[in-house]
Structures are given as structure tokens and as C-alpha cells.
Amino acid sequence: MYLTKYFLPILKENPSEAQIISHRLMLRSGMIKQSSAGIYSWLPLGLKVLKKIEQIVVEEQIAAGHIPILMPTIQPSELWKESGRLDDYGKEMLRVEDRHGRLMLYGPTNEELVTDIFRTHISSYKDLPKTLFHIQWKFRDEVRPRFGVMRGREFFMKDGYSFDMDKDSAIHAYNRHMITYLRTYERLGLKALPMKADTGPIGGDYSHEFLVLAETGESQVFYDKSVTDLSLGNRHIDYSDQQDVADIVKKFTQPYARTDETHDENLFNKIPIERRLSARGIEVGQIFYFGTKYSNSMGADIVMPNGDRTPVEMGSHGIGVSRLVGALIEANHDELGIIWPASVTPFDAVIINLKQGDEQVERACSQLYEDLILSGFDILYDDRHERVGVKFATMDLIGIPWQIIVGPRDLAEGFLELKFRADGIRRRIPLGEGSDHLVKALRA
């Protein structure tokens, strides 16, 4: 993408409404624009990141055998009357009336809808287990939205719903989700710790939430340092192996890790003092097992092998996709701007032309651009007629991991410069034939 043809509305100054760093950087780098309190438009750069996160989330769900669907944002209130949540949910639920005077609502979550889908089409244990998920915009009319997309009213979220014939199988679904989530966060380059959670308004008695440690987090968390050393790495997961999956989950949930809601001072004090840690955390996901709460009230029964009818066992599992954009920035930035992890960066590299208008340099830049695009990279080419300082500052701000710097001085000697955003280190690289050197460096 040639920058002069793109839409990247950079702000030089901090908008006064943004207090925390991720919110500021998202506004300044032209990722989002506020539409009203807690509601945002996603501009090109922000949308690319949002979609990349979404893609990773989807891939990990599919890898575990979970099935994508898409449910609507506007839901009929009748289903919520059935489950009993129409009154329970309170003012957080945005209610609207259609032209016929029928009460509708903008979904804050989808248990009712998915249960309705399930009960009309599935009625036998033979069709189980099944996990349906979707990634859709949700709306919760927060009293006080804040922190930009991290606590908006409208938010993009993956929510998955598991259906199983018995509790054993449902717990396996729960465990499976925990691993898919851990994998997802690892791919995003985030350290997210699973913590024993309160079940909140959705109800149930089995729940973990995932927290990214960051000073601006909204929750106080307490944990055993040993939990931060755990990671899945590249190990292969066989999701059908119930025992193996349970063992992995056990390893990750064994060490003490709780938010202030479930914190138990006595248990915490049993951890050796040098491993006893407390910090702030951003919640980026939560998983629940809640049994038959909805299947019971909504009549989602299945026929068991012995012919008995019984309410299906359910769980729900959510990852805040739009919130993750903010969380990622909270975890990856410096005083100059954002530093994107390679997995979600809006562009793989940017070509900075130090002397726009110079025929040689322009030719070299376009050639590099073509070569790198052909090699499969997503490249931004800063071809603006701007001072170099402006270009460097802009690219540091938007946080593209690699900056390919091309100027007449180095070019005359057959070199260009490659700068890594994260550490600022620049390397002089021979232009060579084509862009082999670059491709190698970018893939490293």
C-alpha cells in the first residue's frame, strides 16, 4: 500500500478525552474514531489489526473442532423472557422497539439465541458433543464506558457455546476452551494468566478468566509467580485426548491465581513469599461451565442412550476481540508509539523513502515494494513528500515491526537500512539481487 493512496489520519497531539496509553495511541495512529461514548468507528489500520486477531481466534477454535456460525445483533426479547434474564440483565441491556411495538434488544451475549437454535435442530445424544461459536458485535450499555475500546459499550467478541450429554463431557469442552484460549493469547504475543473467576450474572459454578498483566488493568490480581513461567509453546494438542487435555489444564490452574473477586488471603499466604505477586490485570476472556441453566429453562432436551430426556449440558466461552486490540497496545508500546507483535501487525514492514522525488530512490523503493509483495509480505510504502523526521515519527507511532529505510546516500553504495521497531537497532543490508536479504531478515 502506497501511503499517499491510503487513509491514515495521524494525530500529532493527544486528544484530551484519552487518558490511558492504548486509547491515546489508537486515536493518534488513526486506528479508531469515537462516535459516541464507548462506541467507535474502526479506521483502516485499526480494522486490519482487529481482523488479524479475529483470524487467529477463529483458527484456534476450528483447530479444536469448534464450529463457526453467525447470530444476529438484534434479538427478540421473548427468548430472554424464557430464560428469565430479560429482567435480570437490567439497564445494561439496550432495548429497542420495532415498528410493530415488539420489544427487541441489542444482544449483550447469545446464550438464549444459541440455545434456541440447538433445541430446534438437535435432540439426540448422538449429535453431541458440539460447540458452536461466533464472532459478532455485542452491546452492553455500560454506565461508564472508558479506556477506549477496552471498555466500550459496543464491542467485538468471540463467544462459543458447548453442548454435551453429561457433565464429564462438558468439563472436557471447558478444558478444551481453556487450551484454545491459551494458544490464542500465545500466538498474539500476550501473556494471559488463567484465574479462578466469579461466575457473574451469567451464572454457574465453573469459571476462569484470562488476564493480561498491565498497570492500567481494571482488576487487582494475586498470583503465584510460577504460573507466569508456564507456556504451551509449539506442542501438539490432541483435543480428543480427554486425559491429556485435562492434564494440561491442571498444570495451568494448579498455581494460585485469582482476581480480587475470588481472592482468598489465607490460601494466598501459603505460597512461598518470594513467589507471592500482586498486580493489575486486563480481562481478555472468560470461560464458564454452567450446566443446564439455559437448557432447563428453555427446554433444550436431548434423548439419552437409554431413551430418557434430559436437559443438555452447556458452557459458554468468550474472548474480547476488540478489547484485545487495546490490551495488546498496553502490553506493547514505548514512548514513541505502538510496537506490534508480528502476528497482528497491520503491515509486516514499511518502506521509508528518505528522498521523495529522487528518481533513483523512488525506483529502488518501488522495486523493493513489488518484490516484497510478491514474496507474500504486506508492505506499507511511505511515499509522502515529507521530511524524514515526520516519516520516522509516524512509523514509530503506528508500530510496524520493520522499517526499510532507503536513501540516496546508502543507495549509492548499494545498501539500505533495516530497522527493527522493538529495539530500534538498525542494520545496513546490501540491496543485492532482488530483495533476498530482506526476505530472509523479515522471515527470521
Place this chain on the structure above:
RNA sequence: CGGGGCGUGGCGCAGCCUGGUAGCGCGACGGUUUUGGGUACCGUAGGUCGUGAGUUCGAAUCUCGCCGCCCCGACCA
């Protein structure tokens, strides 16, 4: 929802106390500048000062209502 603050061109702000129909910086746009770390010069466009009512000869400035936005708290993915 309780407490506090703010609403003046795209962004950041001044002017308001001591009423006399708007100003600065950045940005945008058009030129010149060909630049190795937030750009130099010239020029142009853009605001009925959130909104409604009131006071007054006259309101961005004073009074009241309403709306919006931000911060702290309670709440929340």
C-alpha cells in the same frame, strides 16, 4: 447511579471573572523548498463559540433548563 470537570474551525487551547458579534498553535488545502529523525517559506479555506430560553440597547462572556463528553467511585467482557 453518586461526586467533580469540560463543551470556542479537524486536533490542542486562549478569550468568559471586569458583556461591545472571535484569536493562537498544530493540522488541511495550493504553491515554493528535495530534505538522513515530528519540516522551511508564501498563500488559502474553515467557527452563527453544544443547545433552548431568559436578562440586556448588545451575550462566547451573566442566569436557568436540556444535551453531550471526560475523570473518580459503585458496576462491568
